[in-house]
Amino acid sequence: MKIAIVGSGAIGLYYGALLQRSGREVAFLMRSDLPVAKERGIRVVRKDETFVLDEVAAFARAEEIGVCDLVIVSLKATGNGSLAEILPPLVGRGTKLLTLQNGLGNDALLAELFPKNKVFGGLCFVCLNRIEPAVVENYMAGSISLGPRLGEDLAEAEEIVELFKAAGVKTRCEPNLAEVQWKKLVWNVPFNGLAIAAGGVTTDVIVGSPELCGEARALMREIIAASHFFGYDFGEGFEDYQIKITRPMEGYRPSSMIDFVEGRPVEVEAIWGEPLRQAKAAGVATPKLEMLYALLKRLCR
Amino acid sequence: MKIAIVGSGAIGLYYGALLQRSGREVAFLMRSDLPVAKERGIRVVRKDETFVLDEVAAFARAEEIGVCDLVIVSLKATGNGSLAEILPPLVGRGTKLLTLQNGLGNDALLAELFPKNKVFGGLCFVCLNRIEPAVVENYMAGSISLGPRLGEDLAEAEEIVELFKAAGVKTRCEPNLAEVQWKKLVWNVPFNGLAIAAGGVTTDVIVGSPELCGEARALMREIIAASHFFGYDFGEGFEDYQIKITRPMEGYRPSSMIDFVEGRPVEVEAIWGEPLRQAKAAGVATPKLEMLYALLKRLCR
Numbered sequence: 001m002k003i004a005i006v007g008s009g010a011i012g013l014y015y016g017a018l019l020q021r022s023g024r025e026v027a028f029l030m031r032s033d034l035p036v037a038k039e040r041g042i043r044v045v046r047k048d049e050t051f052v053l054d055e056v057a058a059f060a061r062a063e064e065i066g067v068c069d070l071v072i073v074s075l076k077a078t079g080n081g082s083l084a085e086i087l088p089p090l091v092g093r094g095t096k097l098l099t100l101q102n103g104l105g106n107d108a109l110l111a112e113l114f115p116k117n118k119v120f121g122g123l124c125f126v127c128l129n130r131i132e133p134a135v136v137e138n139y140m141a142g143s144i145s146l147g148p149r150l151g152e153d154l155a156e157a158e159e160i161v162e163l164f165k166a167a168g169v170k171t172r173c174e175p176n177l178a179e180v181q182w183k184k185l186v187w188n189v190p191f192n193g194l195a196i197a198a199g200g201v202t203t204d205v206i207v208g209s210p211e212l213c214g215e216a217r218a219l220m221r222e223i224i225a226a227s228h229f230f231g232y233d234f235g236e237g238f239e240d241y242q243i244k245i246t247r248p249m250e251g252y253r254p255s256s257m258i259d260f261v262e263g264r265p266v267e268v269e270a271i272w273g274e275p276l277r278q279a280k281a282a283g284v285a286t287p288k289l290e291m292l293y294a295l296l297k298r299l300c301r
Numbered sequence: 302m303k304i305a306i307v308g309s310g311a312i313g314l315y316y317g318a319l320l321q322r323s324g325r326e327v328a329f330l331m332r333s334d335l336p337v338a339k340e341r342g343i344r345v346v347r348k349d350e351t352f353v354l355d356e357v358a359a360f361a362r363a364e365e366i367g368v369c370d371l372v373i374v375s376l377k378a379t380g381n382g383s384l385a386e387i388l389p390p391l392v393g394r395g396t397k398l399l400t401l402q403n404g405l406g407n408d409a410l411l412a413e414l415f416p417k418n419k420v421f422g423g424l425c426f427v428c429l430n431r432i433e434p435a436v437v438e439n440y441m442a443g444s445i446s447l448g449p450r451l452g453e454d455l456a457e458a459e460e461i462v463e464l465f466k467a468a469g470v471k472t473r474c475e476p477n478l479a480e481v482q483w484k485k486l487v488w489n490v491p492f493n494g495l496a497i498a499a500g501g502v503t504t505d506v507i508v509g510s511p512e513l514c515g516e517a518r519a520l521m522r523e524i525i526a527a528s529h530f531f532g533y534d535f536g537e538g539f540e541d542y543q544i545k546i547t548r549p550m551e552g553y554r555p556s557s558m559i560d561f562v563e564g565r566p567v568e569v570e571a572i573w574g575e576p577l578r579q580a581k582a583a584g585v586a587t588p589k590l591e592m593l594y595a596l597l598k599r600l601c602r
Contacts, residue, residue, distance in 0.1 A: 197498065198599040211595035218588065287519065287588040294512035295596075298499040 007075030067092035077270035103270025195257035308376030368393035378571035404571025496558035
């Protein structure tokens with residue numbers, strides 16, 4: 001089984017490294033990290049251990065990799081426009097595609113590009129930062145919720161889940177991908193968004209300010225209301241739970257905020273724009289999300 | 302008749318200069334602009350004319366000025382905490398107090414400090430910038446809407462209006478001060494606020510972006526809804542009118558935005574905090590104002 005990792009941000013480096021360490025054949029498609037990865041390998045820094053993959057199959061062009069069994073897309077969603085050009089050499093008749101990207105719209109794009117292939121999506125609940133080329137830092141073990149774009153592909157989703165489990169990643173198979181995508185947005189929309197709009201602040205500033213924490217909760221309620229409309233129920237107290245899990249993160253910098261302060265593209269459409277459009281189309285009132293999106297679209301242009 | 306101008310920002314310099322040019326005795330209480338005003342006078346730059354007041358009675362301490370007939374407070378509202386200390390030497394039994402400050406809560410403070418004196422408020426609809434010490438630039442003629450804090454003082458308000466008219470300022474007497482304060486907030490809340498929250502942008506960016514212009518309009522509707530609750534009606538099409546008057550301003554930088562980008566205090570409580578608290582107390586839904594206030598409070602801390 002041959003796996004391609006497309007995009008060497010924190011997610012791609014981390015899960016690609018774990019899959020390779022578990023014995024899989026992994027090919028990394030990279031740009032900026034390529035020389036470092038070739039020379040020094042990929043390094044993963046965790047609380048309890050640090051490990052280095054010395055031998056990394058890293059490539060600049062998909063043609064050098066060829067057709068794979070599984071293509072994992074871990075590019076930032078702002079780079080989705082290039083997938084139509086990048087992916088074809090990796091995708092054959094039986095190739096499965098897995099997006100580990102943030103927000104909404106990514107699996108729909110893969111399905112559009114490769115209508116005959118099976119598409120899956122995974123949501124990574126994890127704190128990762130790529131601290132320098134080919135070096136990724138992991139703050140908490142975390143987990144992946146992984147599901148098929150179409151319900152009929154559930155059995156294949158379970159096979160991919162086993163792959164990650166064998167690599168030591170807590171992974172759960174979710175029959176409904178859209179549901180877990182909305183579920184993750186309940187955290188990402190407020191915390192990634194307010195961290196940028198409040199001037200590049202860490203999560204402790206948001207939960208520590210009565211006003212900003214109130215806005216975070218109000219944004220969560222809008223996402224939860226939209227989720228309800230689509231038939232998803234995250235249970236009682238889900239809003240409180242988000243605050244509870246955020247407090248111990250202390251000075252955590254949400255990934256979009258890091259992108260923002262470092263002048264890199266921010267996934268504004270995937271995380272805020274597409275959910276806003278879907279909620280609006282469903283007739284769900286989202287005044288807070290609307291304002292946050294308007295500000296982010298300008299701030300992150 | 303002796304007039305004191307407390308605070309030599311754009312508003313104080315401009316109206317003080319016009320009052321003095323019309324023959325009134327004006328004393329300026331200044332801090333940073335004092336040496337320049339003493340040496341070179343005050344200069345007013347307008348589209349059609351530039352004039353300089355060579356002889357300016359500028360002072361550093363209120364004791365040097367003594368009791369006045371009219372005390373005009375043109376400090377930024379963020380400096381209100383110092384008024385209890387600054388004003389007393391200027392205020393005698395018959396002294397009238399006029400605040401030309403932005404937002405809500407300023408006349409209430411003056412009435413609290415000097416319960417036996419008559420308090421008035423003026424809203425300046427004008428584009429002014431203090432471009433260097435003792436130099437103020439005026440972009441459009443503009444006008445003042447001036448009224449008594451208490452309805453019973455309407456006749457005295459009319460006397461003050463005449464003073465400004467004689468100085469060449471288009472001034473209108475308004476029987477209800479709170480009404481004109483809310484009316485001005487319909488512009489100030491969205492444009493000063495979004496100009497900061499969107500990253501320090503000019504008004505053309507706001508009216509030129511469908512998303513930001515939509516937010517500006519939504520903020521206006523919240524202020525108009527609160528105003529309705531208090532019994533004020535600005536008439537049909539008032540929201541559209543705000544957009545219409547803003548378009549020709551082109552690259553105008555709202556005063557709060559200038560303060561923000563130049564690192565000076567921003568009148569967050571007067572312009573956003575106090576209106577939000579009054580609207581909330583009245584039970585008017587203001588989700589947009591609430592988010593804007595939360596962001597501004599952090600951004601301008």
